[in-house]
Amino acid sequence: MGHAQAGAVSRSSLGKKRKPLVQHIRDNAGILFVLPAVITFLVFGLYTVIYSVVLSFFRWNGFGKFSILPFACDPPACQFAGLDNFAYFLYKEPTMSGFFWQALQHNLIMAVVVTTGTVLIALPIAIALNRAGRGQTTYRLLIMLPMVTAGIAVYYVWSFIYEPDGLLNSVLKTLGLGFMQAKQGWLGQVDTALPALMVVMIWGAVPSATILYLAGLQTIDKDLYEASIIDGATPWQQLWQITWPLLLPVTVVIIITSINGVLQGYEMVYLMTYGGPAGHTEVVGLQIFKYGFGDQRQLGMASATSWALFVLVFAVAVVNLRLFRSRTEA
Amino acid sequence: MNVPRRVLGQLSLTLLIPLLVAACGAPAATAPQATTAPQANATAAPVAATIAAGPELTMWTWKVFHVPGLEAVAKNFEAKEGIKVKITAFNPDEVYRTKITTSAQSGDLPDILSYWSGGQWELAATDQLMEMTTDVDPAWKANFLSGTYEKSSTMTQSTYDTCQKDPKCTYKNIKVGQSFSVPYLAGQAFFVYANKDILTKAGLDPNKAPTTAEEWMDMMKTVKAKTGTPGFVTGEQNPDVLHYWLFNPMLMTSCGVEKYDAIYNGNLTFTDPCALNVFKWINEVQTNDLWMPNILQTNIDPADVAFSQGKAAFDLGGTYTLGFLVAQGMKTENLLSFAVPPLKGSAYSKLEVSAFALIDAMVTKNSKHQKEALSFIKFLNTPEQMALFAKTVGDFPAVKVPLDANKIGPVLLGLMSAFSDKSPFDTSKAQILDEPGKVLKLGLQQFITKETTPDELVKKIDAANKAAWDAKGGPLK
Structure with a gap:
């Protein structure tokens, strides 16, 4: 910028009247409105995320000093571990990595089965509710009950149902299906524990999925169905050619939230089986909890495992979004 | 952008209220540290009361059913020394561990901590505990059941050697013979x-x-x-x-x-x-x-x-x-x-089964009343008070108590009699x-x-x- 121009700018600035403070605040009111949320995010969101990333490269038992602002890591309670935490649970320590891969396998099985089961059950229920004339509100209320019941109470009730002398075995015996009983309890047998947990998960996930589908169904133009009837479409064809494609965005949301929930959640497993019997319902979230809050408090290991899980959840979400976006766009 | 005054007023309030709350909250949170009040979590009224009557100590445990036993001992201690001890339990185990970890970070540990015997080293290594090596004199040591204090409350050569070899060990700075805690609960599985x-x-x-x-x-x-x-x-x-x-x-x-x-x-x-x-x-x-x-x-x-x-x-x-x-x-x-x-x-x-230390008591470094806290632990470890604790809670003390059904109750008497002084586990140097x-x-x-x-x-x-x-x-x- 030449001197002449600079002089012009300077003169023009001098010529302008200074804005009063109130006017400044008025002009920037939007920023002020979002500031509390931004500060909250920076302190409780971003800071903790960065803290967790850094912690995953250290061994720290929670005592002694470890901080990132300013950086401090006082040995011997805190030690730099580099990539060791990741290496240990991924491959380096056979026992630890064996537990991790087994838990991840359970997570993936749960993600596929629970998500599929939720969609397959919620969609027909939503369609039925959408067509129900009288009593629709009552049905909706009933379907919402699992959503509003406290999780811990539900898990304990299900645990009682699954016990060796619990409701499920009693019903089977009464129906003359005693051979199907799980003598060690449905949560106590290797072959039934994981499926039993998944049933509870689906039971808990169906109501919210149903509500989402119901909302989606009510946005579909009824003219489409009327036109298809004139064209001779069967109800099955209506479902596949109209309902399902138009509900695809809702299905994407259900699938992504379900997979995220199943991959990250552990509280149900913690309360109902604690990963047993003999590790057959162990999930990664529960392992992270045990590393972080168990008797050894390996907080660095817990962070490292959390980030491995995050990468997995993120990748699955991206793949899902891409896959379904291409279909919905098509 | 034209924002009405009403909205501006609301915005100002939105920003001011958290600030006011924070400003009002800060002295309350820091006051106990600035004064002679024993703990940050002590309420104002008890603090005022204890300034006149002597300090009020705080003790944490994770065993809810131990609280009546510890309170019974605390009551006797107050009668003798004029010092109150407030016992608080946090459970389950994970909650207690997390509570201690976060309190250690914020300097809010109580005067006296109960902790798993043998687990105190990681707290000691990070300077959270007062050293008790010279405080536990021969007369005090003589009270303990064989295989308790000397095995898990004192850093043994074997534990030290294993720690030094282990790259993950977090208490390498503790020396052989150092002690930061004493046991008060013992027992054995098997x-x-x-x-x-x-x-x-x-x-x-x-x-x-x-x-x-x-x-x-x-x-x-x-x-x-x-x-x-x-x-x-x-x-x-x-x-x-x-x-x-x-x-x-x-x-x-x-x-x-x-x-x-x-x-x-x-x-x-x-x-x-x-x-x-x-x-x-x-x-x-x-x-x-x-x-x-x-x-x-x-x-x-x-x-x-x-x-x-x-x-x-x-x-x-x-x-x-x-x-x-x-x-x-x-x-x-x-x-x-x-x-x-x-x-x-x-x-x-x-x-042959002998007792193992299960729970230790220790004085924290951030306690303002370390001398009084140590005095309470010593009092707790006397045979009479340990007998009272044992009888109240039905659990096994780490101190030699009179084998008298009137003092420890008939239930424990039978079990204590089944113990022997020597067990192969006492001499075992196995590292699992x-x-x-x-x-x-x-x-x-x-x-x-x-x-x-x-x-x-x-x-x-x-x-x-x-x-x-x-x-x-x-x-x-």
């Missing part, structure tokens, strides 16, 4: 309780304890055959239970202390017949279908509850189990107790490493799920043990 009513129904002598593991197995089989009641229950959902409460005592008697140490320390293998036979015996409990149904989903307390309800003939537990069973309504005269019996042909014909320990624990559970056999399991444990010791520079000599 005790089996039998329901005499069930034994009688099965036609067995209800007063005759088995002398060998084989006899015990036969008794369980008889009970199952004659009454249909399962033989055995214990908290198997917790993987430590089968390992520490059943496998280890059987391994000790079967192999003897030298071999026991050599096997765990990587100098011998678990394929040794003395170890393999123990695995085989535990596996046979499953092959004979003697476990209570749903055993792998049964934790320690539910196992004891099931036993008290007559759902199994034998319950494996420890000294601490008896009080719980009585609290569940079991009559002591309906109970037969015995130490885990050895296999036939074992190195020892009987398992994490990785092989996990393989062993899981393997014992996999006997029940029929996923492994004793022969397969010993190979897996040996491989894990070798790898773990190799990572530490070779077996422990």
